[in-house]
Amino acid sequence: MEKGPSSLQGKKYPAKNHARSVYRHFKDKKNSVSDETVAFFVSGEALELYQYCDQTKPLRQNRYFFYLSGVAIPGSHVLYEPSKDKLTLFLPDVDEDDIMWSGLPLSAKEAAAKYDIDHVLYASDIPQTLEAVNTKAKVYTTDVNKFNSNYAKYLVEGDADFFYALDESRLCKDSYEIELMRHAARITDNCHLAVMSATPIETNETHIHAEFMYHALRQGSKNQSYDPICCSGPNCSTLHYVKNDDSIDPSRRSVLIDAGAEWECYASDVTRCFPINGDWSKEHREIYDIVLRMQSDTMALIKPGVLWDDVHIHAHKVLIENFLRLGIFKKEYSAEEIFESKISSGFFPHGLGHLLGMDTHDVGGRPNYDDPNPLLRYLRLRRHLQVGMVLTDEPGVYFSPFLLKEILEDSSKSKYIDRDVLDKYWYIGGVRIEDDLVITDSGFENLTKITSDPEEISKIVKKGLSKGKYGFNAGLHDYQY
Numbered sequence: 001m002e003k004g005p006s007s008l009q010g011k012k013y014p015a016k017n018h019a020r021s022v023y024r025h026f027k028d029k030k031n032s033v034s035d036e037t038v039a040f041f042v043s044g045e046a047l048e049l050y051q052y053c054d055q056t057k058p059l060r061q062n063r064y065f066f067y068l069s070g071v072a073i074p075g076s077h078v079l080y081e082p083s084k085d086k087l088t089l090f091l092p093d094v095d096e097d098d099i100m101w102s103g104l105p106l107s108a109k110e111a112a113a114k115y116d117i118d119h120v121l122y123a124s125d126i127p128q129t130l131e132a133v134n135t136k137a138k139v140y141t142t143d144v145n146k147f148n149s150n151y152a153k154y155l156v157e158g159d160a161d162f163f164y165a166l167d168e169s170r171l172c173k174d175s176y177e178i179e180l181m182r183h184a185a186r187i188t189d190n191c192h193l194a195v196m197s198a199t200p201i202e203t204n205e206t207h208i209h210a211e212f213m214y215h216a217l218r219q220g221s222k223n224q225s226y227d228p229i230c231c232s233g234p235n236c237s238t239l240h241y242v243k244n245d246d247s248i249d250p251s252r253r254s255v256l257i258d259a260g261a262e263w264e265c266y267a268s269d270v271t272r273c274f275p276i277n278g279d280w281s282k283e284h285r286e287i288y289d290i291v292l293r294m295q296s297d298t299m300a301l302i303k304p305g306v307l308w309d310d311v312h313i314h315a316h317k318v319l320i321e322n323f324l325r326l327g328i329f330k331k332e333y334s335a336e337e338i339f340e341s342k343i344s345s346g347f348f349p350h351g352l353g354h355l356l357g358m359d360t361h362d363v364g365g366r367p368n369y370d371d372p373n374p375l376l377r378y379l380r381l382r383r384h385l386q387v388g389m390v391l392t393d394e395p396g397v398y399f400s401p402f403l404l405k406e407i408l409e410d411s412s413k414s415k416y417i418d419r420d421v422l423d424k425y426w427y428i429g430g431v432r433i434e435d436d437l438v439i440t441d442s443g444f445e446n447l448t449k450i451t452s453d454p455e456e457i458s459k460i461v462k463k464g465l466s467k468g469k470y471g472f473n474a475g476l477h478d479y480q481y
């Protein structure tokens with residue numbers, strides 16, 4: 001059976017172009033280099049045993065290695081020589097004793113056919129290969145570690161310009177990478193739909209987690225981009241809540257799920273919120289509509305050349321305007337004065353979005369976690385948008401006693417807040433809506449298709465409820481995968 005998106009059948013992950021791109025960026029930084037004096041060597045992750053145990057730890061492939069090779073096989077290495085424009089893959093040496101347990105490994109010939117690689121060798125060939133390359137070229141690697149320490153004498157580690165080149169190259173995705181991300185997003189859409197549809201069997205946050213993972217795995221996604229965040233009620237105010245084990249009862253009707261399936265090392269990252277019984281409470285819906293507005297208003301600004309800081313700041317302004325309308329912020333103060341006080345960071349503490357790629361918080365965003373401005377401190381993308389960037393647009397509004405403590409105890413800040421009005425909202429915890437966007441010439445393409453329309457969501461939840469608990473026995477799901 002063919003796996004993955006049909007648009008990529010018969011195509012190879014463009015590792016060679018990635019290597020060329022990294023070298024181009026590297027040359028931009030290092031003026032003195034010529035093709036003959038540089039090579040890149042990066043080692044992938046290898047399987048490791050747990051201490052005192054013969055079971056292996058789960059493997060997460062090294063992203064820089066995957067970018068330059070497209071290879072998931074543990075114990076592999078890759079070498080790029082610009083002087084020959086040659087990409088060499090080193091497979092792990094064949095361990096005859098392991099074949100009875102693990103089956104036959106991919107042969108060098110099969111690897112050459114499968115990957116965008118010029119030459120395939122084995123790990124035992126590395127010393128003599130690097131010895132020869134080293135006579136003319138410095139061989140740059142990310143770091144000397146347990147997977148490549150045998151070759152340390154040939155390698156230059158930790159060069160800032162090499163990291164710059166790798167990250168700058170990964171910043172904008174090519175069409176092959178976007179197809180992988182589109183596929184991850186499609187799987188994630190189905191998972192979110194399944195979670196919204198299965199509330200009769202979701203009486204605990206763990207059930208939501210299970211429902212998401214079950215549908216991801218069924219669609220061939222064996223890894224999540226990150227630990228799913230499945231919360232309800234006040235737990236929704238914890239941004240990276242991963243305990244996922246509280247019961248969902250009528251007093252915790254708001255549900256938030258932030259989860260994304262991974263496809264061939266590429267991530268998706270999507271958040272949806274819904275009321276567990278399909279009926280939005282007054283306050284939950286009010287906050288949901290504000291967050292949706294923060295998202296749609298910021299999306300309207302997204303196009304190449306726009307500074308992400310400005311888009312993020314705009315989201316704060318939408319929040320303030322709407323908190324004034326609801327009366328959470330006192331109307332006697334102007335939106336400008338409240339913005340200058342920076343108290344909106346207590347309700348929307350994280351960034352509007354981040355780069356997405358192989359990593360969920362992908363490389364190249366140039367954040368400044370020491371920024372004295374609390375509105376910008378946790379913004380993970382501080383750059384102008386470029387075609388091919390993939391990023392999230394994920395505004396949120398939270399009611400967290402922890403986050404608001406300092407503001408509520410400081411009279412110069414708490415004066416803007418009407419406590420009686422605010423007190424009506426704590427039970428919701430928080431709302432976040434998150435989609436994955438690709439920047440295009442004309443603006444952006446939204447990879448996330450699962451609805452965020454509150455009426456649609458209500459219908460989906462109620463349709464699921466109408467099936468009752470026994471509508472969800474194995475085999476009775478409506479899903480076509």
Ligand SMILES: [Mn+2]
Pocket residue numbers: 269354392394434
């Ligand atoms: Mn995110």
